[in-house]
Every structure is written in structure tokens, then in C-alpha cells.
Amino acid sequence: MKFYCAPMEGLTTFPFRQVHHRFFPGVDKYFTPFLVANQTLHFKRKEIRELLPENNKDICTVPQVLSNKAEEFLWAVRAIQQYGYSEINLNLGCPSPTVVTRGRGAGFLADPDRLDRFFDAVFQDLEADPDSRMIRISVKTRTGLTDHAEAGPLMKIFNRYPIHELIIHPRRRIDLYKGQPDREVFGSMMAESVHPVCYNGDIRSIEDYLRMKEAFPECDAVMIGRGLIRDPSLIERIREEIMPEETKKQLCSAGEPEMHSRLWDYQLALYHAYHDTIESDRDVIAKMKELWSYMGDLFPGTEKNQKQIRKAWTYEQYLSAVSGIFSDHQDGEK
Ligand SMILES: Cc1cc2nc3c(=O)[nH]c(=O)nc-3n(C[C@H](O)[C@H](O)[C@H](O)COP(=O)(O)O)c2cc1C
Structure with missing residues (x-):
């Protein structure tokens, strides 16, 4: 396949x-x-x-x-x-x-x-x-x-x-x-x-x-x-x-915690990779908002943080909202 x-x-x-x-x-x-x-x-x-x-x-x-x-x-x-x-x-x-x-x-x-x-x-x-x-x-x-x-x-x-x-x-x-x-x-x-x-x-x-x-x-x-x-x-x-x-x-499958940290690293790397080609934070954040409109689904129970992403216009606001998604989701899983 x-x-x-x-x-x-x-x-x-x-x-x-x-x-x-x-x-x-x-x-x-x-x-x-x-x-x-x-x-x-x-x-x-x-x-x-x-x-x-x-x-x-x-x-x-x-x-x-x-x-x-x-x-x-x-x-x-x-x-x-x-x-x-x-x-x-x-x-x-x-x-x-x-x-x-x-x-x-x-x-x-x-x-x-x-x-x-x-x-x-x-x-x-x-x-x-x-x-x-x-x-x-x-x-x-x-x-x-x-x-x-x-x-x-x-x-x-x-x-x-x-x-x-x-x-x-x-x-x-x-x-x-x-x-x-x-x-x-x-x-x-x-x-x-x-x-x-x-x-x-x-x-x-x-x-x-x-x-x-x-x-x-x-x-x-x-x-x-x-x-x-x-x-x-x-x-x-x-x-x-x-x-x-x-x-x-034979394979040691990636467990949930490993996947969580991989997703964190992935979305952060993506932000920076887009930023290498797009100058302004606002434009990169706009792109990441589109991405999160799909990816948000993976993190049920973090709707408040996802709303924060939609409202973010600076890197600090954006990062704080995304960090919230990952920590709330992990807490929710415990
Ligand atoms: C935002 C967006 C942009 C797309 N851009 C293209 C494109 O440039 N070329 C193309 O052939 N299809 C494009 N598509 C269609 C997708 O390649 C795909 O055929 C469609 O999303 C259905 O597959 P999916 O259900 O797996 O997403 C686009 C779809 C979306 C939602």
C-alpha cells in the first residue's frame, strides 16, 4: 500500500x-x-x-x-x-x-x-x-x-x-x-x-x-x-x-507520552519552519491557526486554549495558548 x-x-x-x-x-x-x-x-x-x-x-x-x-x-x-x-x-x-x-x-x-x-x-x-x-x-x-x-x-x-x-x-x-x-x-x-x-x-x-x-x-x-x-x-x-x-x-510502539512530546516538537518546528519563509509573526500565526483548526480535534477538553489560539496575534500569546493545550490535555489524560 x-x-x-x-x-x-x-x-x-x-x-x-x-x-x-x-x-x-x-x-x-x-x-x-x-x-x-x-x-x-x-x-x-x-x-x-x-x-x-x-x-x-x-x-x-x-x-x-x-x-x-x-x-x-x-x-x-x-x-x-x-x-x-x-x-x-x-x-x-x-x-x-x-x-x-x-x-x-x-x-x-x-x-x-x-x-x-x-x-x-x-x-x-x-x-x-x-x-x-x-x-x-x-x-x-x-x-x-x-x-x-x-x-x-x-x-x-x-x-x-x-x-x-x-x-x-x-x-x-x-x-x-x-x-x-x-x-x-x-x-x-x-x-x-x-x-x-x-x-x-x-x-x-x-x-x-x-x-x-x-x-x-x-x-x-x-x-x-x-x-x-x-x-x-x-x-x-x-x-x-x-x-x-x-x-x-518486534517494534516497540510509540506510547502516548512519546507521541505527546513528538507532537509538541512537531508543531513548534513547523512554526519555525514557516517563519523561515514568512517574515511577520502575525502571518505565521495565521497559518498555524488554520493548522490548529484541524489539529485541535486531537486534543479534546482543551477548547478554551484553542479559543486562545484563535485570539492570539503575538508569539507570546500563541505559545502560551499552545502550551496550555498540551498541559491541559496531558492532565486530562491522567
Ligand atoms: C485548504 C485546502 C487546500 C487544497 N489545495 C489543493 C491543491 O492545491 N491541489 C489539489 O489538487 N487539491 C487541493 N485540495 C484538495 C485536497 O488535496 C484533497 O483532495 C481534499 O482535501 C480531500 O481529501 P481529504 O478528505 O483527505 O482532505 C485542497 C483542500 C483544502 C481543504
């Missing part, structure tokens, strides 16, 4: 990837938040930082690109290749109105003929270029824009091209991230796919993972986003759960 960390704009940038890997190794691939390929044929400075090898040391990173024009996407592929990457992921899932109205992300799914022509031009060009023939193009998609029935025709298109892997988030664009992922549609897309398929959506616990695996035993890759931000040890814990009993016995 392969485990991937989902791309999440603003969150899974390189400081997160580095720190997460340092404290919770075991992720097979980290996907960058989307990098935009447009008519400027230029990546922004912050996008280039996502690609620099020194910012992706010791981890397998897959750059993700948002594009709907073959020539712009091909430019991005070659620009990214210069940094030594061997896989590039195309975003066909972003539901944000500014992206969709430009016919990108999930908006590209609205025009299957155009998508077909896009793939045709991209793969012909890559195939004809000895330097790019080896590059792998994977796709992250939703099931459609407004109707799951769009999935069938889309699969026919995906099946026509040498896509390396198809990551399916079984929601339509109109669902955004709400409601339940449609497992039935995922099942039929997987059955129809000639490519390896990865499942993505609402895996928040070991039980969620086991249920997915029971429903789709032949699926051998899963991508986790919010569940991993909420509990950075989730993939490690799933791996432990599914490893053979013999191996489990």
Missing part, C-alpha cells in the same frame, strides 16, 4: 513537507499545492521555492500543475524537469470559483473534448522528445462538475492516454469538500480504469482507511489531506495497524 500526502494550498508547502517528514516519516509521496502554468510562462518566486531540491531533501515530492492549455502545461513540465523531478501531477479538481471560471481545475472537466485535445497534444509532444519521454504525468480528478454521470465519458478519455496514475477524489465540483465522497462512483471509475488508481477523500482515522480498503481491496494507493493535517501520525498509525503481527511484536 502506498500513502500520499495530498496537496493543500497554503498548508502543505515545503516547510510542512520537510517538518512532517522529519517527525513522521513514511509518506511515499508529498504533492505540492498547485503551481500555475499560464501565458506568462513563468513561475512565481514562491512556486520556485516549492521546487528547489534543497527544499525537498530526502522526500519524494510530486509537483502539481494547474493548467488547461497544452503549450503552457508543456512549458511547465520542462521547467519542472530542470529541477530533477520525474513525475508531474495535473490538477483537475480545484473547485474554487476563480479557478473554475477560467476553465481550470475542476472547471476543465466541463469540456471533455477540450480535455481530450489537451492530453493528445501533451502526450504526443512528450513522446516525440527523447528528453521528456520518461516523465510521468499523473492526474488528480473529481468525478465531474455537476453530475457523477460525467465520470464515464471522462474515464474513456483518461484511458486513451499513458497516464501514470489517476487519483480520484469522488466528489463533484459542486460538492466542494462537503457531504460524503461517493464510493460507488469511485468503484465504477476504478473498475473502468486501465491506469493505477489512488483513492482520496475523508480518510480521518485507521477505521476510515480499513473501511476503504475493505470496499476496494485492489486499490493500493491512498491520498490523505485534512486527516493528516489533523493527525500528522495518521499514516504511521495506519502502517502499524496493517503490518504483520510478527513485525508489530
Whole structure:
């Protein structure tokens, strides 16, 4: 089984990837938040930082690109290749109105003929270029824009091209991230796919993972986003759960106190890693607030301290609130 960390704009940038890997190794691939390929044929400075090898040391990173024009996407592929990457992921899932109205992300799914022509031009060009023939193009998609029935025709298109892997988030664009992922549609897309398929959506616990695996035993890759931000040890814990009993016995599993101190060190390291790229305390704290909006769940009984985090605007206020979370939670456990 392969485990991937989902791309999440603003969150899974390189400081997160580095720190997460340092404290919770075991992720097979980290996907960058989307990098935009447009008519400027230029990546922004912050996008280039996502690609620099020194910012992706010791981890397998897959750059993700948002594009709907073959020539712009091909430019991005070659620009990214210069940094030594061997896989590039195309975003066909972003539901944000500014992206969709430009016919990108999930908006590209609205025009299957155009998508077909896009793939045709991209793969012909890559195939004809000895330097790019080896590059792998994977796709992250939703099931459609407004109707799951769009999935069938889309699969026919995906099946026509040498896509390396198809990551399916079984929601339509109109669902955004709400409601339940449609497992039935995922099942039929997987059955129809000639490519390896990865499942993505609402895996928040070991039980969620086991249920997915029971429903789709032949699926051998899963991508986790919010569940991993909420509990950075989730993939490690799933791996432990599914490893053979013999191996489990040989390993001395991390107990609760060890996990507690690892989480403390992790979130502190993350704060400082973000701070290395973001100058003002306020902006770093804003980012950490977003992170805590997921991670807070792991610390039941600390709602008062979590409220303090939401109100914090200086490092001292922030640190005092976070320290409160850890000490109250530990006291609550005793
Ligand atoms: C804040 C946020 C930012 C996201 N940014 C991206 C992105 O840049 N590219 C992408 O393909 N998906 C993005 N996604 C979608 C996630 O990669 C993932 O498909 C989605 O969260 C469902 O998986 P999960 O339930 O495991 O979180 C984003 C989702 C959220 C909530």
C-alpha cells in the first residue's frame, strides 16, 4: 500500500513537507499545492521555492500543475524537469470559483473534448522528445462538475492516454469538500480504469482507511489531506495497524507520552519552519491557526486554549495558548 500526502494550498508547502517528514516519516509521496502554468510562462518566486531540491531533501515530492492549455502545461513540465523531478501531477479538481471560471481545475472537466485535445497534444509532444519521454504525468480528478454521470465519458478519455496514475477524489465540483465522497462512483471509475488508481477523500482515522480498503481491496494507493493535517501520525498509525503481527511484536510502539512530546516538537518546528519563509509573526500565526483548526480535534477538553489560539496575534500569546493545550490535555489524560 502506498500513502500520499495530498496537496493543500497554503498548508502543505515545503516547510510542512520537510517538518512532517522529519517527525513522521513514511509518506511515499508529498504533492505540492498547485503551481500555475499560464501565458506568462513563468513561475512565481514562491512556486520556485516549492521546487528547489534543497527544499525537498530526502522526500519524494510530486509537483502539481494547474493548467488547461497544452503549450503552457508543456512549458511547465520542462521547467519542472530542470529541477530533477520525474513525475508531474495535473490538477483537475480545484473547485474554487476563480479557478473554475477560467476553465481550470475542476472547471476543465466541463469540456471533455477540450480535455481530450489537451492530453493528445501533451502526450504526443512528450513522446516525440527523447528528453521528456520518461516523465510521468499523473492526474488528480473529481468525478465531474455537476453530475457523477460525467465520470464515464471522462474515464474513456483518461484511458486513451499513458497516464501514470489517476487519483480520484469522488466528489463533484459542486460538492466542494462537503457531504460524503461517493464510493460507488469511485468503484465504477476504478473498475473502468486501465491506469493505477489512488483513492482520496475523508480518510480521518485507521477505521476510515480499513473501511476503504475493505470496499476496494485492489486499490493500493491512498491520498490523505485534512486527516493528516489533523493527525500528522495518521499514516504511521495506519502502517502499524496493517503490518504483520510478527513485525508489530518486534517494534516497540510509540506510547502516548512519546507521541505527546513528538507532537509538541512537531508543531513548534513547523512554526519555525514557516517563519523561515514568512517574515511577520502575525502571518505565521495565521497559518498555524488554520493548522490548529484541524489539529485541535486531537486534543479534546482543551477548547478554551484553542479559543486562545484563535485570539492570539503575538508569539507570546500563541505559545502560551499552545502550551496550555498540551498541559491541559496531558492532565486530562491522567
Ligand atoms: C485548504 C485546502 C487546500 C487544497 N489545495 C489543493 C491543491 O492545491 N491541489 C489539489 O489538487 N487539491 C487541493 N485540495 C484538495 C485536497 O488535496 C484533497 O483532495 C481534499 O482535501 C480531500 O481529501 P481529504 O478528505 O483527505 O482532505 C485542497 C483542500 C483544502 C481543504
